[in-house]
Amino acid sequence: MDIFHKTEALLKEIGEAVIPSSEVLELFRIRFLGTKNVLKDVFAEMKNIPSDRKKEFGQLINSVKLAAEERYASEKDKFESTVSSSTEQLDLTLPGDVITVGARHPIQLVRNRIIEIFKRLGFAVEENREIEDDWHNFTALNMPEDHPARDMQDTFFVNFNPDIVLRTHTSSVQVRVMENQKPPIRILSPGRVYRNETISARSHCFFHQIEGLYIDEKVSFADLLQTLDFFAKEFFGKDIKIKVRPSYFPFTEPSAEVDVTCFICAGKGCNVCKYSGWVEILGCGMVDPKVLENCNIDSKKYSGFAFGMGVERITMLKYQIKDIRLLSENDTRFLEQFKSAM
Numbered sequence: 327m328d329i330f331h332k333t334e335a336l337l338k339e340i341g342e343a344v345i346p347s348s349e350v351l352e353l354f355r356i357r358f359l360g361t362k363n364v365l366k367d368v369f370a371e372m373k374n375i376p377s378d379r380k381k382e383f384g385q386l387i388n389s390v391k392l393a394a395e396e397r398y399a400s401e402k403d404k405f406e407s408t409v410s411s412s413t414e415q416l417d418l419t420l421p422g423d424v425i426t427v428g429a430r431h432p433i434q435l436v437r438n439r440i441i442e443i444f445k446r447l448g449f450a451v452e453e454n455r456e457i458e459d460d461w462h463n464f465t466a467l468n469m470p471e472d473h474p475a476r477d478m479q480d481t482f483f484v485n486f487n488p489d490i491v492l493r494t495h496t497s498s499v500q501v502r503v504m505e506n507q508k509p510p511i512r513i514l515s516p517g518r519v520y521r522n523e524t525i526s527a528r529s530h531c532f533f534h535q536i537e538g539l540y541i542d543e544k545v546s547f548a549d550l551l552q553t554l555d556f557f558a559k560e561f562f563g564k565d566i567k568i569k570v571r572p573s574y575f576p577f578t579e580p581s582a583e584v585d586v587t588c589f590i591c592a593g594k595g596c597n598v599c600k601y602s603g604w605v606e607i608l609g610c611g612m613v614d615p616k617v618l619e620n621c622n623i624d625s626k627k628y629s630g631f632a633f634g635m636g637v638e639r640i641t642m643l644k645y646q647i648k649d650i651r652l653l654s655e656n657d658t659r660f661l662e663q664f665k666s667a668m
């Protein structure tokens with residue numbers, strides 16, 4: 327019968343097919359094993375086969391199918407092993423993978439630069455805890471309970487213990503250092519601080535400060551001014567001047583706030599300095615004798631100065647960043663711009 331011969335011919339075709347490439351193998355697969363393979367047409371003939379030969383025919387079709395599967399599997403193996411062992415398949419003209427290199431965060435860049443400048447004046451870096459007790463964050467710094475100045479800083483309290491706070495400033499490190507070291511003391515303390523403020527373009531509930539503290543015999547206000555003038559010129563540029571305005575902090579007396587000539591417009595007036603020619607960069611003062619005594623330092627023998635600056639504030643001024651939130655969102659499109667900064 328013709329259909330028997332036709333089917334046997336397929337068996338022969340499967341055994342003798344020349345398959346030199348994976349493309350040809352794919353054609354082979356479509357013809358014998360694909361969704362519209364030739365065996366389906368053959369199988370459709372089943373109804374015309376006399377019943378005494380149906381079984382024989384069925385077995386024949388089955389053997390064709392098995393032969394096709396076997397041939398396909400063995401050829402596939404061959405091509406797969408050829409591809410992995412042959413370098414000729416490599417396309418050397420393809421562009422390579424781009425390797426992106428990370429960059430320092432702008433806050434870290436500014437922090438490191440400030441530390442570097444003060445290190446040259448002999449200041450050592452002292453870091454300390456962010457979760458503080460009331461004594462180190464407030465009381466030892468001349469802010470006893472009910473002192474109105476406590477309201478200047480909206481504090482986060484730990485809810486099971488009102489004695490424990492997230493530090494509102496790095497001035498707490500002044501106390502920790504003075505309790506544990508003997509003068510002369512000359513330290514710089516960078517770190518994160520927390521305040522319960524509504525998050526906006528201008529303020530955040532956490533930010534960074536750098537605290538400076540210098541305690542020795544005969545330290546004067548002139549030493550403080552000299553130190554800050556040196557810092558401002560090193561950080562912002564040789565032509566920068568500083569202006570010192572009287573201010574108030576409970577832990578320093580006298581206290582001051584320091585402005586620098588606007589480094590964007592060189593003092594002529596622009597929107598960064600709000601047309602005043604000056605921008606505020608830090609708070610400072612002579613350490614109050616009461617604070618020295620709280621830390622068991624003889625205030626008759628020793629005196630000193632302290633200052634504290636906001637790293638976000640200085641970073642925003644330096645790079646003209648208009649929204650403080652950009653500094654904690656970690657958007658790489660923003661951060662990538664600082665690759666070659668400083």
Ligand code: PHE
Pocket residue numbers: 494495496497537575578609610611632633634635
């Ligand atoms: N701790 C002050 C603040 O957070 C800054 C400061 C530090 C002022 C040291 C004077 C001396 O605002």
